Amino acid sequence: xxxxxxxIVIAAPVTIPYRRYSTNTAHWWVGRAVREVxxxxxxxxxxxxxxxxxxxxVGPDTAIGLTQHLGLSPRWLDHVxxxxxxxxxxxxxxxxxxxxxxxxxxxxxxGDTNQVDSFxxxxxxxxxxxxxxxxxxxxxxxxxxFALITRNYMKHYGATREDFGKICVAQRDNALKFxxxxxxxxLTLDEYLGARAISDPIHLFDCVxxxxxxxxxxxxxxxxxxxxGIPAARLLATIERHNAFPDDPIQYRGGWAMDLPEFYxxxxxxxxxxxxxxTYDDYPVICMMQMEDLGFCAKGEGPDFVRSHTLTAxxxxxxxxxxxxxxxxxxxxxxxxLGLVEAVRQVTGESLGAAVPDAKIGLVSGFGMITYDRGLAxxxxxxxxxxx
Amino acid sequence: MTRPLQRPKRKDPLKKTRVPLLPQGVRSRxxxxxxxxxxxxxxxxxxxxxxxxxxxxxxDACPRCLSARLPFRDVDNRGTLLAETTIxxxxxxxxxxxxxxxxxxxxxxxxxSIVAHLHGDLREGERxxxxxxxxxxxxxxxxxxxAEDTPNMADDPQWRExxxxxxxxxxxxxxxxxxxxxxxxxxxxxxxxxxxxxGVADPWKPFPGEGRLRKIERVEIVALDLTDTISVNxxxxxxxxxxxxxxxxxEYVRTGGLIxxxxxxxxxxxxxxxxxGLTRLAQAFGPVLRARGADGVNSAAAFVxxxxxxxxxxWPAYGAFSATEAxxxxxxxxxxxxxxxxxxxxxxxxxxxxxxxxxxxxxxPKVAPSALARAVVRALQQGLEDVFVGDIAEDIRAxxxxxxxxxxxxxxx
Numbered sequence: 185x186x187x188x189x190x191x192i193v194i195a196a197p198v199t200i201p202y203r204r205y206s207t208n209t210a211h212w213w214v215g216r217a218v219r220e221v222x223x224x225x226x227x228x229x230x231x232x233x234x235x236x237x238x239x240x241x242v243g244p245d246t247a248i249g250l251t252q253h254l255g256l257s258p259r260w261l262d263h264v265x266x267x268x269x270x271x272x273x274x275x276x277x278x279x280x281x282x283x284x285x286x287x288x289x290x291x292x293x294x295g296d297t298n299q300v301d302s303f304x305x306x307x308x309x310x311x312x313x314x315x316x317x318x319x320x321x322x323x324x325x326x327x328x329x330f331a332l333i334t335r336n337y338m339k340h341y342g343a344t345r346e347d348f349g350k351i352c353v354a355q356r357d358n359a360l361k362f363x364x365x366x367x368x369x370x371l372t373l374d375e376y377l378g379a380r381a382i383s384d385p386i387h388l389f390d391c392v393x394x395x396x397x398x399x400x401x402x403x404x405x406x407x408x409x410x411x412x413g414i415p416a417a418r419l420l421a422t423i424e425r426h427n428a429f430p431d432d433p434i435q436y437r438g439g440w441a442m443d444l445p446e447f448y449x450x451x452x453x454x455x456x457x458x459x460x461x462x463t464y465d466d467y468p469v470i471c472m473m474q475m476e477d478l479g480f481c482a483k484g485e486g487p488d489f490v491r492s493h494t495l496t497a498x499x500x501x502x503x504x505x506x507x508x509x510x511x512x513x514x515x516x517x518x519x520x521x522l523g524l525v526e527a528v529r530q531v532t533g534e535s536l537g538a539a540v541p542d543a544k545i546g547l548v549s550g551f552g553m554i555t556y557d558r559g560l561a562x563x564x565x566x567x568x569x570x571x572x
Numbered sequence: 573m574t575r576p577l578q579r580p581k582r583k584d585p586l587k588k589t590r591v592p593l594l595p596q597g598v599r600s601r602x603x604x605x606x607x608x609x610x611x612x613x614x615x616x617x618x619x620x621x622x623x624x625x626x627x628x629x630x631x632d633a634c635p636r637c638l639s640a641r642l643p644f645r646d647v648d649n650r651g652t653l654l655a656e657t658t659i660x661x662x663x664x665x666x667x668x669x670x671x672x673x674x675x676x677x678x679x680x681x682x683x684x685s686i687v688a689h690l691h692g693d694l695r696e697g698e699r700x701x702x703x704x705x706x707x708x709x710x711x712x713x714x715x716x717x718x719a720e721d722t723p724n725m726a727d728d729p730q731w732r733e734x735x736x737x738x739x740x741x742x743x744x745x746x747x748x749x750x751x752x753x754x755x756x757x758x759x760x761x762x763x764x765x766x767x768x769x770x771g772v773a774d775p776w777k778p779f780p781g782e783g784r785l786r787k788i789e790r791v792e793i794v795a796l797d798l799t800d801t802i803s804v805n806x807x808x809x810x811x812x813x814x815x816x817x818x819x820x821x822x823e824y825v826r827t828g829g830l831i832x833x834x835x836x837x838x839x840x841x842x843x844x845x846x847x848x849g850l851t852r853l854a855q856a857f858g859p860v861l862r863a864r865g866a867d868g869v870n871s872a873a874a875f876v877x878x879x880x881x882x883x884x885x886x887w888p889a890y891g892a893f894s895a896t897e898a899x900x901x902x903x904x905x906x907x908x909x910x911x912x913x914x915x916x917x918x919x920x921x922x923x924x925x926x927x928x929x930x931x932x933x934x935x936x937p938k939v940a941p942s943a944l945a946r947a948v949v950r951a952l953q954q955g956l957e958d959v960f961v962g963d964i965a966e967d968i969r970a971x972x973x974x975x976x977x978x979x980x981x982x983x984x985x
Contacts, residue, residue: 304664308664312600313629317603317628317629317687319664321689321713322673322675323664324675325663327661332675332677339696382660383658383660384658385657434685556687
């Protein structure tokens, strides 16, 4: 049995408001987020002795370059280039470092800039497999890769565009209350269905909008957070898995399905105890896959599950309560932090927008890095309020 | 069903010629194994020498047993199309002007899933044949075809991007006095070329086969002397913008090595016709070909070299000739890199001794000019880069792959 994360909390959830395009560098975005964490936690930057960085656009720098750039002297340093799984993975590593005393205050930060041509350039050099075996095939980017996964899922499990639309429309409803969302206009199911095709069956509102932004949080001991007088979330359990089910000819499940029993057992809760879920929503089919693989329904029942629930923050299955990447925007690696930062806000009563009533336990899921035909990284965390 | 290609209308000379763009051609070194297979029209993937796993995308360690012994081997190309998508927006300028574009996930019977370009007649759930092809960037891609041939399937727009089909294209055959040149005129005419310009030096001088050549549909005899720079430039000045496929049929075959030839006269003539002839063609026609690589249905598509297989390894019985052919092969490799910028392919057809007067004393098997011509047309239709024609050419190639030094001795004894 794995050692629990007793006494470890997450605090100072920070979102630096996104912008569609930015002339600033990733360093600028990361710096702003770190500064805000320090300020919100009532610390000086010299107190920060642990740093975890996730960014696609900080090159040629990595985390080490950022220490000098930001004037930090950490004794624990991590770089988590895992895209949508960055948040959960950064958290679980930082939690162990703090728990073992290797660091006291770890800032986990993800930030990316989005310059006018940076997305195209990133796609063509994203991975060796992308370069050799994906980009030369129409260069549709992740849209075409996920279109194939979506198409296959629809065919096998009877999901319809209306089902995916319900997820997107509910997230937009949540986003309308979230001040930092880039999408400010309401979205109806008709508008969703009538949007132009991008890579069939993916249409415009199935896609996230690449943008610039940053997200960050602080990991420290519970007593330290109390001493600082900042609200904090407790960490109940985490899982992480990479390249799960490599023999599936096309992806219909993610790594969560391998580790689920351990996940809930470690937290001592069941899926029924979860008050809200932040899935990784690069495409709505992945949300549906997570509802299955995280134990809210069986494999193949995702479409029915969506049909039988309301997915807004005040609904029967509160989901992506800030609007998710689909409505807030995808700020590169910060997309892998967005759900986690929002979950911390929800369980600590610091929601900026649509608060989930009486939110005690939240589940955050991460998913990322489609280097060839499937997302490789997956992870999840269970958080609870009352940490400080 | 593929809609049959329409004969392109005469081009408005005031219209801008579309600049040839290329899909991304960067590949890992290991992935170039696919390019090598595609160049010859083979379907090869890495197969682990230790555990026999079939591997894709190309790797440097076996994902099943971590072996580093991952040679490319011929693999069963059949599979099933699991899912398809029609891409309607792309960040890439090449694909952007070719939207919509279909791709899909093919599960090979041999194991791996391959994301591939899709032929228009293939539908989700159907059985498919995968082929490796060379795209406009010069690198390998996988294309999924219907399990059985369909009507007009070569006219599919995604397929035609990958081939150099003579259909509705205008072809220049540089020397119509040779038996091979005449056979090629016939073969490309049958393949649907819209015009076949056939170069003849001093056309007022009669030559064997002339009557038959002139009777071939859509053949137009043009004055072209490959040993004369002015003649080549004049011909290009008049016809280069209307040449989509150039097939260099110049030949100069003489026996003997270096010692027994007296002086340099023959060697010079050999080089004038072959090496400098090729250089003249490249300089006169190359720039226009390279600029017209994306010029619609009859875009510039290929520059074809007919090379003796002894370009690859010297045959002392025809020693000086072999040396000239080697020079032409080396030049062709340069030309290939130069024309690639325009998405135009260089096809090298390697042949063994031909069934012509110049190989009179050579025992069979020999290659009939018509067989060489058919092989060239087939290679153009398939979009190949290298083709070996006849038993001798195949044999030399196989022996060369095993032990070049042994082959050198065998040919010299």
